Amino acid sequence: MQEDFLHYLWLHKKLDVLHLKTTQHERLEIVNVGTHNHNSGPDFFNGQIRIADQLWAGNIEIHIKSSDWFVHGHEQDAAYDNVILHVVYEHDTDIFRSDNSTIPTLELKNFIDSALMDNYHKLFSSKKKWINCEQDFPEVDEFTLKNWQERLYFERLERKQHTIEDLLKTSKNDWEAVLFKLLAKNFGLKVNGTAFASIANSVDFSIVRKTSSKLEQLEALLFGQAGLLEKESSNSYYETLQKEYKFLKQKFQLESQGVIDVQFFRLRPPNFPTIRLSQLANLYHKEQQLFSKVISAENLKDIYTLFEVSTSPFWNTHYTFDKESKQSSKKVTKAFVDLLLINTILPIKFCYAKQNGEAIDETILEIINAIASEKNSIVDGFTQLKHKPKSALESQAFIQLKTEYCDKNKCLQCAVGNVLLTNGSH
Structure with missing residues (x-):
């Protein structure tokens, strides 16, 4: 027997309400069960009951046994002086307020179906x-x-x-910055979500804004903060990113303290952090005002169009900086956008609408039901x-x-x- 069950019985009046009597054999009528209290203090506030012909208004306390009143020390607590009824599964002793007056008791076990x-x-x-x-x-x-x-x-x-x-x-109420942080985490998926979030948190979003017009700068920023530009390499793309990151690091006094290392292990190549970071950079290079476009998008088609991005051309023949692979386009898939919708886009649309007193529940239901x-x-x-x-x-x-x-x-x-x-x- 759980006390929660007794709360449930009282709250929903799942009792033989027509024949209720106190342990003193007085007729009891529930006029109002009261307001369920989930914090400290009596279990139900401002209830109303009628015992015999007397109407009582006050609080209701519920226990498994009557003696639990003393186990919990309620007889010494003034917060329980306004209890008008003690509801228990089993009555094993009379209970009193701090002034020694008896509190009426309802024993439930004979009134439950x-x-x-x-x-x-x-x-x-x-x-x-x-x-x-x-x-x-x-x-x-x-x-x-x-x-x-x-x-x-x-x-x-x-x-x-x-x-x-x-x-x-x-983020100083910057919705664009919040969207970037949430998207970064989700681009990292389960394995690299925390690492990608740490990358997003390691740079002020104003720097993302300033570098987004030049794709290689934005890629350099993300790859550099992820610690992926620290080796020696002979390919020109890598060298360009290294050069750009060195410039950005000095210009913006970038630090990578607290950034978690990204993982490649046990990931399918399309989910490698290199691919996902390039796609994220391309998204923010393509869409300079992404947040406002996400908010104004009213259907799935608009959102799929918005997130129609790929990697930079280098990644068409690579999954890592060092090793060349078979040519393939690394576009963001519809299934991946669905994950972004579930975990970021719809939650942020919902939150923004709530803060602005707008009702978009039907729009959200329409979209989530179509995924x-x-x-x-x-x-x-x-x-x-x-x-x-x-x-x-x-x-x-x-x-x-x-x-x-x-x-x-x-x-x-x-x-x-x-x-x-x-x-x-x-």
């Missing part, structure tokens, strides 16, 4: 599972799941919004439960569901968990 209790025990059984409800998850109706997925997706966007707001503070589902272990897990995501909205929702609800046993705050708990109960 047996089917609801069975569903609760089934959901939280100790048997090791990938998610608590894996046996019943496939039976959840599509309407419930679809509405919950939308809410989960926006919850995920809101979490990313906090990251963006933190970046804005450290194919991601592929990862969480998506695979839900696919095995007969719910294969068709869109990025669904895959993002499932990531949010697994990491923020399933893994944390927050079934009582989950729409799926609620359906499974009440299914079969009265």
Whole structure:
């Protein structure tokens, strides 16, 4: 038995509300359950109850056992003097306020539907599972799941919004600088994301702006800060970049302290840091006002066009500076832009709209629903439960569901968990 379950029962009135009585056998009516408090202090603020014919207004405290009141030292805490009702699963002792007056108690165990209790025990059984409800998850109706997925997706966007707001503070509210930092991290993907973010953080964005009109300067800046221009080489492209970086380093007093080394190991050649940094440089050379264009883009086609970039010509025959390879164009793929959309473009559009009081939820839903589902272990897990995501909205929702609800046993705050708990109960 979890105290959270008792909170759930009280909040949603999942009780035999018509026959409630206190432990003193007085008739009890719930007029208002109150406001759920997730911080310190009583569990529900400003509730209203009627005991016999007397209306009471105040706070409600919930415990597994009545004696928990004393275990937590509430009898010595003035913050609990305004408690009008103690709700417990099992009543094992009377409890008192600091002035020794008795607090009415509601013992829940005789007022909970047996089917609801069975569903609760089934959901939280100790048997090791990938998610608590894996046996019943496939039976959840599509309407419930679809509405919950939308809410989960926006919850995920809101979490990313906090990251963006933190970046804005450290970037003096420069949206262009924040976009660059987020894109840099995402161009690095999983293996080099942190390293690319450290490169972006090692230079003031004003320097990126000043060098973006000359592609070789911008490439030199990124490659140099990444520590990729420190060897000797005979190819002219490398020598030009070295020369440019030496000039930039002196001009802007560049330092690379705190920059994390990029990795090549276990990466497919198209994802080598050399290729991704060149593509990033080409993007910022091509689009001088990228942020405003990202914000004004209203559909997928506009965004795909915006990110239609390749590497510099040298990389058509190379993956590293030293070794020549078979000729191939190194364009940014549609699948890669989809990742940028999911992780950077849509979150920053969402955050910017929120800060400006604009409603673009429908536009975001339209775009995210048009993007194919991601592929990862969480998506695979839900696919095995007969719910294969068709869109990025669904895959993002499932990531949010697994990491923020399933893994944390927050079934009582989950729409799926609620359906499974009440299914079969009265």
